[in-house]
Amino acid sequence: MAARSILFAIAGGIGLALSLDPAARAATTAKPPHAIRLENTKLGEVYETAAGMTVYEFKIDVPHSHKSACNGECATLWPPVAAPAGFKPRGAWGMASRTGGETQLTYQGYPLYTWIKDKKPGDITGQGVRGIWRVAKPGQAQVSWAANP
Numbered sequence: 001m002a003a004r005s006i007l008f009a010i011a012g013g014i015g016l017a018l019s020l021d022p023a024a025r026a027a028t029t030a031k032p033p034h035a036i037r038l039e040n041t042k043l044g045e046v047y048e049t050a051a052g053m054t055v056y057e058f059k060i061d062v063p064h065s066h067k068s069a070c071n072g073e074c075a076t077l078w079p080p081v082a083a084p085a086g087f088k089p090r091g092a093w094g095m096a097s098r099t100g101g102e103t104q105l106t107y108q109g110y111p112l113y114t115w116i117k118d119k120k121p122g123d124i125t126g127q128g129v130r131g132i133w134r135v136a137k138p139g140q141a142q143v144s145w146a147a148n149p
Contacts, residue, residue: 033093033105035084036112041124043143046135047107052121053114055081055107059132059145063109066096070113078113078126078133080104107136124149 032038032047036055039048047055056078060069070078075098083095083103096104096111104111115126115133126133131146 031091032107033084033087035081035087035105038138039122041122041135041149043124043127043135043147043149044137046124046137047112048121049081049114054118054122054124054126055112055136056115056126056133057107057110057136057142058113059134061096061111065109066094066106068096068098068104068111070111071099075113077116079116081112081114110136112136 035050036047037050038045039052039054041054049055058068058070058078061067062069068075068080070080080098080102081104083105087093087095087103087105089095092108094106094109096106098104106112113133115123115129117123117125124135127135127143128146128148134143134145134147137143
């Protein structure tokens with residue numbers, strides 16, 4: 001009888017864990033704002049702007065601080081992805097404030113940028129630059145900051 005109770009407890013725990021997993025996944029993979037879409041690359045699915053330019057995260061930014069650490073010359077090389085007009089944060093998608101008062105789109109707390117050296121849709125040349133830039137990917141499993149494509 002005790003073994004049967006343990007088996008049901010374990011099975012119940014597994015069921016609970018499985019039922020929580022999709023909700024946790026949904027929080028990080030909530031539908032992106034209309035300014036962002038998914039593209040399949042050699043690094044797997046990555047986010048890109050509606051114009052097709054790959055979206056990146058900056059390791060120096062403090063996640064969930066709602067601020068960008070990339071300003072001035074940095075923002076010239078790594079243009080911030082503007083939050084769409086009327087955008088309301090949801091799930092893993094949010095906004096950061098910029099020095100000039102503009103709002104920048106964030107994913108999992110990281111402000112998002114494009115890379116001036118990406119010349120055409122699908123380019124991912126910013127991945128791993130200086131070990132502090134990486135493509136933004138859906139979900140929790142992100143590419144290493146230093147990995148080169």
